[in-house]
Amino acid sequence: MVGIVGYGAYIPRNxxxxxxxxxxxGHDAPSYKKGLMLEEKSVxxxxxxxxxxxxEASHYALKRAGIDPKKIGAVYVGSESHPYxxxxxxxxxxEAINATPDVHCADFEFACKAGSEAMFVCMGLVQGGMIEYGxxxxxxxxxxxxxxxxxxxxxxxxxxxxxGKDNVLAEVEHTYAFMTDTPDFWRREYEHYPRHAARFTGExxxxxxxxxxxxxxxxKSGMKPTDFDFAVFHQPNGKFxxxxxxxxxxxxxxxxxxxxxxxxxxxxxxxxxxxxxAILDVAKPGQRIFMVSYGSGAGSDGFVFKVTExxxxxQSMAPKTRDMLDNNKRYLDYGTYAKFRxxxxxxx
Amino acid sequence: MRDVAIIGVGMxxxxxxxxxxxxxxxxxxxxxAIEDAGVDHIDSMYVGCMSSGLFVGQEHLAxxxxxxxGVKHIPAARVESACASGGLAVRLGFIEVASGMSDxxxxxxxxxxxxxxxxxxxxxxATAADQEYEVYHGVTFPGxxxxxxxxxxxxYGTTREEIAMVAVKNHQHGSMNPLAQFPQKITIEHVLNxxxxxxxxxxxxxxxxxxxxxALILAPIELAKQISKKPLVKIxxxxxxxxxxxxxxxxxxxxxxxxxxxxxxxxxMANKKPEDIDLVEVHDCFTIAELCVIExxxxxxxxxxxxxxxxxxxxxxxxIPVNTSGGxxxxxxxxxxxxxxxxxxxxxxxRGEADKRxxxxxxxxxxxxxxxxxxxxxxHIMEVV
Amino acid sequence: xxxxxxxxxxPQRYRFEGAKCKGCGKVYFPPRLICPECKSKEFKxxxxxxxxxxxxxxxxxxxxxxxxxxAPYAMGVVELAxxxxxxxxxxxxxxxxxxxxxxxxxxxxxxxxEGHAGIICYGYKCVPA
Numbered sequence: 001m002v003g004i005v006g007y008g009a010y011i012p013r014n015x016x017x018x019x020x021x022x023x024x025x026g027h028d029a030p031s032y033k034k035g036l037m038l039e040e041k042s043v044x045x046x047x048x049x050x051x052x053x054x055x056e057a058s059h060y061a062l063k064r065a066g067i068d069p070k071k072i073g074a075v076y077v078g079s080e081s082h083p084y085x086x087x088x089x090x091x092x093x094x095e096a097i098n099a100t101p102d103v104h105c106a107d108f109e110f111a112c113k114a115g116s117e118a119m120f121v122c123m124g125l126v127q128g129g130m131i132e133y134g135x136x137x138x139x140x141x142x143x144x145x146x147x148x149x150x151x152x153x154x155x156x157x158x159x160x161x162x163x164g165k166d167n168v169l170a171e172v173e174h175t176y177a178f179m180t181d182t183p184d185f186w187r188r189e190y191e192h193y194p195r196h197a198a199r200f201t202g203e204x205x206x207x208x209x210x211x212x213x214x215x216x217x218x219x220k221s222g223m224k225p226t227d228f229d230f231a232v233f234h235q236p237n238g239k240f241x242x243x244x245x246x247x248x249x250x251x252x253x254x255x256x257x258x259x260x261x262x263x264x265x266x267x268x269x270x271x272x273x274x275x276x277x278a279i280l281d282v283a284k285p286g287q288r289i290f291m292v293s294y295g296s297g298a299g300s301d302g303f304v305f306k307v308t309e310x311x312x313x314x315q316s317m318a319p320k321t322r323d324m325l326d327n328n329k330r331y332l333d334y335g336t337y338a339k340f341r342x343x344x345x346x347x348x
Numbered sequence: 349m350r351d352v353a354i355i356g357v358g359m360x361x362x363x364x365x366x367x368x369x370x371x372x373x374x375x376x377x378x379x380x381a382i383e384d385a386g387v388d389h390i391d392s393m394y395v396g397c398m399s400s401g402l403f404v405g406q407e408h409l410a411x412x413x414x415x416x417x418g419v420k421h422i423p424a425a426r427v428e429s430a431c432a433s434g435g436l437a438v439r440l441g442f443i444e445v446a447s448g449m450s451d452x453x454x455x456x457x458x459x460x461x462x463x464x465x466x467x468x469x470x471x472x473x474a475t476a477a478d479q480e481y482e483v484y485h486g487v488t489f490p491g492x493x494x495x496x497x498x499x500x501x502x503x504y505g506t507t508r509e510e511i512a513m514v515a516v517k518n519h520q521h522g523s524m525n526p527l528a529q530f531p532q533k534i535t536i537e538h539v540l541n542x543x544x545x546x547x548x549x550x551x552x553x554x555x556x557x558x559x560x561x562x563a564l565i566l567a568p569i570e571l572a573k574q575i576s577k578k579p580l581v582k583i584x585x586x587x588x589x590x591x592x593x594x595x596x597x598x599x600x601x602x603x604x605x606x607x608x609x610x611x612x613x614x615x616x617m618a619n620k621k622p623e624d625i626d627l628v629e630v631h632d633c634f635t636i637a638e639l640c641v642i643e644x645x646x647x648x649x650x651x652x653x654x655x656x657x658x659x660x661x662x663x664x665x666x667x668i669p670v671n672t673s674g675g676x677x678x679x680x681x682x683x684x685x686x687x688x689x690x691x692x693x694x695x696x697x698x699r700g701e702a703d704k705r706x707x708x709x710x711x712x713x714x715x716x717x718x719x720x721x722x723x724x725x726x727x728h729i730m731e732v733v
Numbered sequence: 734x735x736x737x738x739x740x741x742x743x744p745q746r747y748r749f750e751g752a753k754c755k756g757c758g759k760v761y762f763p764p765r766l767i768c769p770e771c772k773s774k775e776f777k778x779x780x781x782x783x784x785x786x787x788x789x790x791x792x793x794x795x796x797x798x799x800x801x802x803x804a805p806y807a808m809g810v811v812e813l814a815x816x817x818x819x820x821x822x823x824x825x826x827x828x829x830x831x832x833x834x835x836x837x838x839x840x841x842x843x844x845x846x847e848g849h850a851g852i853i854c855y856g857y858k859c860v861p862a
Contacts, residue, residue: 013825045824045825045842046802046803046843047803047822047824047842047843047844047858048842048843049843049853051843051853051855052840052841052842052843052855055747055841056840056841059841083843083846083853084853092747092855095743095747095748096747096748096841096855098748330825330827339802346802
């Protein structure tokens with residue numbers, strides 16, 4: 001049996017509300033809130049980045065896994081906001097959790113599915129017997145161009161998963177991958193902000209790939225949507241995951257537990273992985289979880305998880321995702337937000 | 349060990365000396381001290397300077413300065429103990445004469461700080477703190493002393509006004525010192541309304557960035573009696589101690605252990621007690637430092653320094669005048685020079701040359717010089733013969 | 734920040750590694766070669782506790798240049814649960830809520846970066862517990 005043996009998430013304390021952003025650009029806040037099904041998003045402090053959040057989330061994953069970090073054979077960080085263009089986030093993480101030096105490391109990139117990608121590869125290495133444990137992290141502190149619709153949703157967060165064969169908390173029963181070359185959303189080297197193709201990012205991109213992967217996963221596993229207690233999809237806004245879930249045959253109740261976007265925003269490579277951690281925080285033995293991520297460019301990774309008896313023992317060993325989301329928040333005004341996100345042009 | 353006297357002092361006005369390079373500032377004060385002493389040669393030289401390398405890109409000061417002072421080929425050494433470099437130079441010069449190794453020794457302190465921007469000066473000064481475990485995390489010197497102030501206020505109830513009074517008093521004294529960088533008088537309101545640097549310290553709690561030098565000529569007492577026509581000032585005690593460089597590693601955040609130990613050692617050597625001292629020059633790099641120092645030296649009980657200052661105990665005319673020169677706050681703080689300038693003030697006072705800021709019947713004086721946030725300290729006690 | 738200087742302190746900056754004296758049990762951070770208390774040269778590698786309380790603090794308003802965008806920020810001397818004291822920034826805390834005695838815990842954060850092109854320096858900060 002291969003699966004998740006430890007998991008953790010990290011959400012920065014700062015938040016900014018849709019109204020605060022809309023005020024600056026003269027947008028109609030209620031219509032953005034309704035259209036995006038989004039109220040507020042998380043904002044990293046200037047001293048937080050993909051690496052710092054990965055470290056904290058991984059510490060929580062290690063607490064739940066209860067393993068010696070030296071036994072981790074691979075450390076993978078998936079993000080579209082790695083702090084360095086050349087020098088992996090994974091090496092800092094691996095040092096911080098004391099997994100070095102006998103460990104494989106790589107950084108992953110595939111827009112918002114870089115996290116689930118890391119999970120996919122880790123799981124495969126464990127299953128193949130190449131490593132005993134693998135750590136996969138999805139984390140981002142993505143940027144939204146000022147005044148663009150994406151500014152409302154680009155948020156920050158991290159989710160970390162340790163995969164292994166012993167004391168599994170959630171078994172990986174099936175996986176699926178679905179991808180094409182689709183230029184819906186991209187960022188060129190040296191560009192500060194990404195670009196996107198507006199409405200093209202919907203049906204031919206997000207929906208096509210999640211549905212394609214989802215259907216493939218259901219077929220491969222021989223299961224129906226009603227076999228699942230939970231479903232989690234990539235959450236670029238509050239609306240899309242609900243809609244795509246419905247398209248695949250899932251209902252609101254199944255999607256709700258992992259549906260963090262309305263209060264969190266889109267944490268990009270952390271998006272569906274963080275939704276998964278919120279589900280793992282409350283899932284009971286025997287329950288099944290359906291997860292399909294999405295990364296622009298474009299592709300989706302799919303997983304079917306089955307929760308084991310071990311899960312109940314570890315859920316309270318580290319902070320729960322919903323607790324981090326709902327409590328201890330600090331609201332920022334736009335000026336502070338712009339300063340924190342480096343959007344203000346300073347003299348060199 | 350021979351008895352050692354200070355037979356010459358030299359000091360020029362301190363401030364932003366744009367026109368003068370380091371070597372000229374040094375030579376000027378060195379020549380004044382030599383003239384004041386009435387000697388025709390010197391045997392060796394000590395120069396206290398914290399960071400000429402970072403401030404003006406110049407090391408190897410011993411050779412540069414003996415040349416420019418016109419005393420080629422004599423043995424000379426530049427010594428460093430952060431802001432206590434000057435005090436250290438005094439001690440080493442004293443030891444060289446006391447031991448019989450040399451007869452006439454020039455002790456000088458110098459710093460030229462204004463060739464770099466404020467940022468460059470902050471960077472150079474920060475080398476006196478723990479680079480990896482203090483400075484790396486973003487602390488500044490005002491920050492370190494501000495933490496001492498917060499702790500002192502929390503532990504003893506010392507008030508913001510009491511701390512500010514140190515600056516007011518020292519400026520009052522400095523207004524009578526023609527060589528002071530900032531001889532303006534200030535009020536408590538000025539201090540409390542000045543810009544915040546690191547809570548609770550404001551800019552008027554902080555000593556300035558200054559260019560300047562000070563110099564002394566030391567000689568064994570028998571030779572001094574032959575040469576000097578002025579009242580002889582004898583160094584009767586010298587104490588030196590180190591403590592951890594990092595504030596967080598100290599036994600107590602509000603207690604300056606190095607100063608306390610250096611003071612005890614100096615008092616023991618001089619066979620004196622705090623009650624025997626007529627005036628003191630201490631290291632008020634920040635207002636709170638003066639309060640902690642007078643407690644560490646035993647002039648007031650721990651926690652009572654704030655009230656003592658407000659009550660006038662440490663003002664000219666008070667029980668134990670502190671910093672009649674204006675202190676670092678008003679006189680200025682060219683880092684390496686401070687420890688020597690403190691001795692210059694005591695010598696002038698003990699000789700009766702302090703003019704408007706003269707302490708009546710001054711017979712015994714004490715100087716306390718300190719490095720960084722208290723990591724090193726030198727205390728000297730002098731008596732007029 | 735020079736690369737070797739930064740890299741050398743990684744065990745302390747990233748993993749909070751200290752040393753416990755085998756002679757008298759005192760904990761040192763960073764580790765050292767000889768115990769000033771009992772003069773023992775034998776130490777055991779340990780990881781410091783990540784909970785503590787603030788002994789004193791200040792708010793830096795005029796920072797060194799690499800911290801200019803972070804000002805004003807809080808710094809404090811924090812006493813950890815194992816008795817070791819560290820100097821750290823106190824992050825994620827409203828400046829008017831700082832207090833002597835407040836409980837904090839340690840988090841991994843970015844300390845500063847060297848402009849747009851230099852290395853990124855990470856380390857430990859405290860946040861309200």
